[in-house]
Amino acid sequence: MAFLTLIIGNKNYSSWSLRPWLALKQFGFSFDEVRIPLYTPEASEQIRQYCPNGNGKVPILIHESRTVWDSMAIFEYLSEMFPERSWWAGDRSARAMARSICAEMHAGFLPLRTQMSMNCREHFPNYEIQAEVQKDIDRITTLWKYCRETYGAGGAFLFGRFTIADAVYAPVVLRFRTYDVKLDAVCQAYADAILALPAMQEWLEAANAETETIQF
16 A cells, blocks of 8 residues: 555546645655545445545545545645645745635635536536626636736746645636636636646546446
8 A cells, every 4th residue: 555545536526536636646646546436325434434533525635544634634734744845835925825715715616616516528618607607717717817927937837836726726627628618818828737737637537437427
């Protein structure tokens, strides 16, 4: 067994699972992966076998004798345990901004989450975007443009080089791709950079190979 194990859900659907999975890949970690298909009668019991004290959801990180659930808790744990990897952006101002936009993504954007659920295998051209979802899209693209213009020198990502913030927003890139969201040049270039990552291509290839379907 690798010294890190990540418990995830379906790659086609589980946006929460993608976040730490992508970060671990980008920061060069080897880890074991346990995939548990979600929304099956046995899913909750299977998840709790790995994390009895958790909330019955993925992702879950197992490191040594410790079990950590929730993607942001996993990121904070990894940044504490492996600070040499520079998980956050460069200076204090950039790190403050990165943490803020990650917290906003983690806690907010409910209309986007519910009406544009992650589905890597599908594509809905000319999808009809409701006003409340458009508001979320506008907020996200405003954040992306501000970060790229203010902190993005030296790389193609929100803070130049890849950070936790990019892992947090990677599922949004996939949602925009699935639902054919039209982006300005700055945001499209950022989305293209995320999609071009070998790790993202690996995730999408695995998602396309999955056979499970969650009807709702």
